Amino acid sequence: PMSTSTGSATTGTPTPSGTPVVEAVDVVAGYLPGVNILNGCSLVAHPGEMIGIIGPSGAGKSTILNLIAGIEKPQTGTILFNGQSTQSLCNKSLHENIGFVLSHNDIFQGTIIENITMGRANATIDQVNDAIRITRLEEFLSTLPNGLNTLLDPEGKKIPRGIQDK
Numbered sequence: 001p002m003s004t005s006t007g008s009a010t011t012g013t014p015t016p017s018g019t020p021v022v023e024a025v026d027v028v029a030g031y032l033p034g035v036n037i038l039n040g041c042s043l044v045a046h047p048g049e050m051i052g053i054i055g056p057s058g059a060g061k062s063t064i065l066n067l068i069a070g071i072e073k074p075q076t077g078t079i080l081f082n083g084q085s086t087q088s089l090c091n092k093s094l095h096e097n098i099g100f101v102l103s104h105n106d107i108f109q110g111t112i113i114e115n116i117t118m119g120r121a122n123a124t125i126d127q128v129n130d131a132i133r134i135t136r137l138e139e140f141l142s143t144l145p146n147g148l149n150t151l152l153d154p155e156g157k158k159i160p161r162g163i164q165d166k
Contacts, residue, residue: 021081024043024068024079028074029060029072043064
């Protein structure tokens with residue numbers, strides 16, 4: 001089973017300052033019919049709080065993060081961001097406010113620049129160029145006719161896995 005180091009579920013309660021709270025309330029999720037990875041999972045993450053999610057391989061650690069980021073949808077239960085269901089928010093809004101690192105990186109539907117900035121409207125071109133330089137993507141991007149505006153599909157089929165991992 002998976003466990004978290006802190007948190008208990010409430011329903012849709014923003015902090016007094018209005019800063020975002022992320023909540024999972026009684027979430028059930030899985031990939032195969034009848035086989036749930038998460039069964040009634042609940043947690044709360046407040047701004048600035050670090051939560052360790054630990055468990056063996058296949059316990060649902062990456063799944064809960066994918067659910068919070070809106071990459072996946074729960075079978076039942078609710079994921080809330082500042083009291084609003086993530087299903088009522090657009091992915092751009094989620095990606096502007098949530099950042100995390102998984103053991104492998106998932107590509108979401110959008111352009112390369114949107115994947116690099118994760119929808120953060122305030123990201124500068126200098127920050128984007130720094131990320132490209134640090135990850136050594138310059139050569140790969142120079143081969144694409146649309147460069148940073150190349151449209152990607154959610155499975156990342158248009159780019160090699162090694163590039164996705166960067």
